[in-house]
Amino acid sequence: MLSLTVKRMRRSRHRAVATFDDADELFVLPRPLRRAVRFLVSLGSGRISIPAHTGTVSAVAFLAATGFYGMSLGGHTQTVAQATTTAVGFAIEDVKVSGNDQTSEIEILQLLGLDGTTSLVALDVDAARKKIATLPWVENVEVRKVYPRTVEVKLRERQAYAIWQHGSELSLIEKNGSVIAPLRDNKFAALPLFVGRDAETAAASVVDEFAQWPDIRSRIKAFVRIAGRRWDVYLDNGIVVKLPEDNVQQAMAQLSKMNRQNDLLQRDIAAVDLRLEDRTTIELTPDAAIRRQAAVDNRTKALTKAGQST
Structure with missing residues (x-):
């Protein structure tokens, strides 16, 4: 880089003229170097004082930065952070679960992965919430840290509406038809069965x-879907009510009327067929059919005997 020499110019009303004169010339540094040179000169002359222990602090900071960078590259940052915060009193000691009826607290603790030394600071609540949300009964979950040592888990569970039998499997379902979980015990035996x-x-x-x-x-114990179009309804005494595909309300009004007038659903019958609008068909049980046939035969014999006697 070239250095310029300029002659000191006298102030006048006329235009200043720069000349290259070996007498009375000054050396001018390039602009980017001037501030650095001033700092070095001030430092060397003692006009700038450096605080005590600056070198020590700088060295420690450099080593710490190097250590954190190495932990980051090695994937140990989370482990070190957890160990450090646990040591200073942030180890999780209590988990408060609310809103759970069908969900076990043990399942929640297993998904949180607590081992007695887990740090509250290092706990990832978003990851914990996503894990707990995978449990079959959980509809919504909130996970919150309560410093210094507590985790709160608030659940809203799905509601069982009925039991669905598909093949040989039994599952609990919500009102919208979504499957919750397989049926494992008799706790939900009072729910209606859909087949x-x-x-x-x-x-x-x-x-x-x-x-x-x-x-x-x-009195209904089960609803059986027929060909995806209509229902057969099974009552608690074994009677089957065959409903039509359409006009179910009309069919039910007819059934209710017959039951009020004749105690139809208390009789020894196997089925009530309401599929046709203009007629209702009653199917007897085998025993009732035998008794009815015997009664018909006896009546026929009696009529025959009466006819012969006359």
Whole structure:
């Protein structure tokens, strides 16, 4: 880089003229170097004082930065942070779970992965929430840190509406037909049973159809879906009510009327067929059919004997 020499110029009303004169010339540094040179000169002359222990602090900071960089490259940052915060009193000692009825607290603790030395500071609540949300009964979950040593887990669980039998499997379902979990015990035995393909998705609509017929609804044990179009309803005494594909309300009104007038559903019958609008067909049980046939035969004999005697 070239250095320029300029002559000191006298102030006048006329225009200043720069000349290259060996006498009375000054050396001018390039602009980027001037500040650095001034700092070095001031440092050397003692006009700038350096605080005590600056070198020590700088060395420690450099080593710490190097250590953190090495931990980051090796993937040990989380481990070191957890060990450090646990040592100073942030180890998780209490987990408070609320809103759980069907979800076990043990399942939640296992998903949190607590081992007695887990640090509250290092706990990833978003990851914990996502893990707990995978449990079958959990509809919504909130995980919160309560310093210094507590984790709060608040659940909202799904509600079992009915039991769905598909093949040989039994599952608990919500009102919208979503499967919650397999049925494992008799805790939900009082729930209505829906059987067949697509029965789970149509469950809520058919139950609503029986809302205004509580005397019959209370006796229903199972709804069986037939060909994905209509329902057979099984009562608690074994009678099967065959409903039509359409006009279920009309069919139920007819059934309720017959039951009030003749105690139809208390009789020894096997089925009530309501599929045809203009007629109702009653199917007897085998024993009732035998008794009825015997009664018919006796009546025929009696009529025959009476005819012969006359």
